[in-house]
Amino acid sequence: MEYEGLLDEAYENVEATDECERFEVLKVKGHHEGVRTIISNFGQIVLCIRRKPEHFLKFLTKELASSGEIKGDRLILSRKLASKDVNDKIEKYVNGFVLCPKCKKPDTELENAGAKAFLRCLACGEKYEVHKI
Ligand SMILES: [Zn+2]
DSSP, X not given: XXXXXXXXXXXXXXXXXXXXXXXXXXXXXXXXXXXXXXXXXXXXXXXXXXXXXXXXXXXHHHHTTOOEEEETTEEEESSOOXXXXXXXXXXXXXXXXXXOTTTOOXXXXXXXXXXXXXXXETTTOOEEEEOOO
């Protein structure tokens, strides 16, 4: 596996804020520490896709076959991962659990109902069943 060129923007500092003005899928920023991958802007990413960090974390760790831990704004993954792979999974999450399949707007809510989970669109009112994770 080739890891060169990964996390190019590492060490670029982004001021963490506690809000995100508009919906946006940010690219990960971070670096490697030994075999671990540290995503330094995880908090900001979660804010901008408007989902709960725990839900997003569960999805990512499953998809990336890595364990993960949230520390403040950072996500620490137990495997050495290329930023592209992490970004791909973030996109997959956004397409599956944030954007409305019908109107493509991000104004949605996740609802759990027993063993099922639904994505409800606040813009067009559609409700879709999604994988429970
Ligand atoms: Zn919709």
